[in-house]
Amino acid sequence: MAQSDFNWKDYHHQIYQIYHGMIALTLVPFALLFLEWDSSVERVEVSYSSPHFILIAQLIWVVGFGCWYVWRGEKVRYILDEEMTLLQKLKEFKQKNIYKYLILALAGFTSALAMWLQPSFIFVIAYFAVLIQYSFLRPSEDKIVRDMRLTKADRKKLHEMT
Template sequence: MEVTPSRWKDYHHQLYQIYHGIIAITLIPFALLFLEWDSTTDKEVHSMTSVFFILFAQLVWVVGYACWYVWKGEKVRYQLKDEMNVGEKMREFKKRNLMKYGILACGGLISVGAMWIQASFIFVIAYFVVLVQYSFLRPSEDKFVRDMRLTKQERKALHDET
């Protein structure tokens, strides 16, 4: 499968749309909850010794595991072979990154859900950790070239007009 410049641009644009769409899935509910956060509510409910807080704080471990898994997990590692062409590498990159974005989206939604039920800044911090992870996984061309171990000829083929 030959990669043409227009195909590369379409592929890259599609990856960015998916990337931003998945971030928006978690960012919109987070922003709405954060803006509606009322600091005058009953402080006993928000106490760190509250049973609800202790139960929901355990969800921070789940979010932490999700953030770890997108970097070290077995199912999200690239399965590269020497005989793969650029098109196959593009499919592999997209498949694994979609899994990574999905895992982070679940972690973000867990943080948002816990924040909705038990208002605490620990869940806000957990959500921001997820957002930072997204920034490191941004599907740039350099990341694609580095992760897929493209040769100079393969990288040049992405932009050639012929």
Template sequence: MENETINWKDFHHQIYQIYHGIIALTLVPFALLFLEWDTSSIDERMDNLLFILSILLVCLVAYASWYVWRGAKVQYRLGEKMELIDKLREFKRVNTKKYLILGVAGITMAGAMWLAPSFILVIAYFSILVQYSFLRPSEDKFVRDMRLTKADRQKLHEK
């Protein structure tokens, strides 16, 4: 695998496309529903079934948010002898899973807003957006998460 060239700009561009694409997939339905939201039609006493459904969906999104940070399937599997290209692939694999989990959570909140208009669902959606900002795939995050050495970091920018 050592004969594969490492191009940080291409890798960074690929993961940023995934990152922004998934955010856009959740933001568009949320924005459309939010713009069409008529707050004057919100009943002060929400139907019991919709209220319970809203609470369950918020709990589901809270679990998904927790899982993105602590879940077993979204932890990096780093080995002592991993090459830099393998670390790049591992970073992309794990972070794509994290973005997809948050994407499903965002779509869930948008769907829940459609069913039961409640400002708690809007707050839950915005909390998902905040998490995206903490998971932004920057070079510093890659170096920190993958525990790169200075030599590895210099290899990222060699051509």
């Protein structure tokens, strides 16, 4: 991505589209399953001591690990070097955050799958925990500047690249 080809507004808009797209990918199946589950005439009794529930409840660990990995994982850490150009830093931000969004999407699908297999509000709460993680990772301009350790001069350059 050459400096003359870069447009800050397009870059920022593209990251936001990816962010909202990943949320929508998990929200639609979850909402459909939740509505079907809530409106069903046949009520399923949940036995928290049944082996089936205990096995499915282990999926919460997968969701928990995904939420933890988004913040502490090796593959999602920014690799910043003082010699990196502004465009390289922005490329690094985009790559790592797309990876984070994919991990959260997998965690959201896992919560929805678990809720479908065993209707329980535990899995609904797990899904909402994933949504909360998404809200902390919203790619605002301030977050990009903070995470990439950009200077005021770099921020000014961003707005000049429009």
